[in-house]
Amino acid sequence: MIGIPIVSHVLPGLGIVRELVARGHRVTYANDPVMADRIEATGAELVPCTSVLPVADNNWPTDPVAAMDLFLDEAMQALPQLHAAYDHDPADLYLYDIGAYAARALAESQGRPLMQLSPSFVAWEGYEEEVAAHLRGLPGAPAYRERFGRWLAGCGATTLDVDAFSGPPARALALIPEAMQPSADRVDTGTVTFVGPCFDAQADTGRWTRPEEAEKVLLISLGSAYTHRPEFYRQCLAAYGDLPGWHVVLQIGRHTDPRELGDIPPGVEVHSWVPQRAILEQADAFVTHAGMGGCGEGLLAGVPMIAVPQGAEQFMNADRLVELGVARRIDTADATADTLRAALNDLVTDPETARRSARLRAAARSEGGTPRATGLIEDMVASAPGGVRDR
DSSP: OOOSSSSHHHHHHHHHHHHHHHTTTTOOOEOOOGGHHHHHTOOEEEEEEOOSSSSSTTTOOOHHHHHHHHHHHHHHHHHHHHHHHHTTSSSSEEEEEEOOOHHHHHHHHHHHEEEEEEOOOOTTTTTTIIIHHHHHTTTTTTHHHHHHHHHHHTOOSOOOOHHHHHHHOOEEEEEEEEGSTTTGGOOOOEEEEEOOOOOTTTTTOOOOOOOTSSEEEHHHETTTSSOOOOOHHHHHHHHTOOOOTTEEEOOOOSOOGGGOOOSOTTTTEEEEOOHHHHHHHHSEEEEEOOHHHHHHHHHHOOOOOEEOOOOHHHHHHHHHHHHSEEEOOOOOOGHHHHHHHHHHHHHHHHHHHHHHHHHHHOOOOOOOOHHHHHHHHHHHHHSSSSSOOOO
């Protein structure tokens, strides 16, 4: 497995990694040492591959082309490290994250099979015209694509077209509910299989006890990246802190000081991190940034959501939740105490929202998750030239 040191990209696949190890496979995982504890806890062997992504200071650019440049820089500096680690000991199969471009270049240069593990939605027929064409027209995009093309021409890859290289390979697993996939009917299911969220059951040891006096529970979380939002949290406290019968769990991340929030109402608990899945299984509503991990967990729990997107694909995710009829979208600039409270009231008093949430919960749980994903990976290893070698 070859990844990038972003928590929302690492966590979705750790359950698969652990299951592969448990089934007797030798699994190495190339990533930055900052992820060592999470990776080694699965039984996989960490292959250190230092990263230049701005994960330490959380200083991500808002300009999409600048963000794409960062991932290209990451690939350029990661590929020599991967060659040093794997050229003398190539894998039977390379699994890789959508942001780890160097992994595909490595596998193609070695003539080894590869499978993408996507923690987000995948491209569909028409994606180039409907989405990518807009990105290609942004300032700086032509220079980025030219630089990408030059790198492909000299890095040993066999897929030299930039759009084809950055898209799904011949085999991909989408670790999301199919319901979250835009234009799902136009996805090539011969290439992509939706297996739903693949949780690491052994690592998911967090526990949370619902207070006995809580009639209803609301979880508020903006994930792990865009979390320094003290004004948003203050608006949430004003909206929900005094709602009769409601108990509120507020996750603020490690970049926000609780003192920035002012007085905390007695029915609110504030944490830098919470066991999200454990809480969602007991929650009645979820205020989320609409990251794909949060969306998947919300759908699996059958909990209606208020989507407050912060960046990247979260805006599309939020719109998708609204289309599914299980969420209201509120942009950060519009997230006042009044709008937040009104959205919650709309959700929890609408019986159709509850029915849709229950249907989507059942659908997501039927997609197979970790066991199915692991079986598909084993099938691909077994069908690789020479089959599984004694490693």
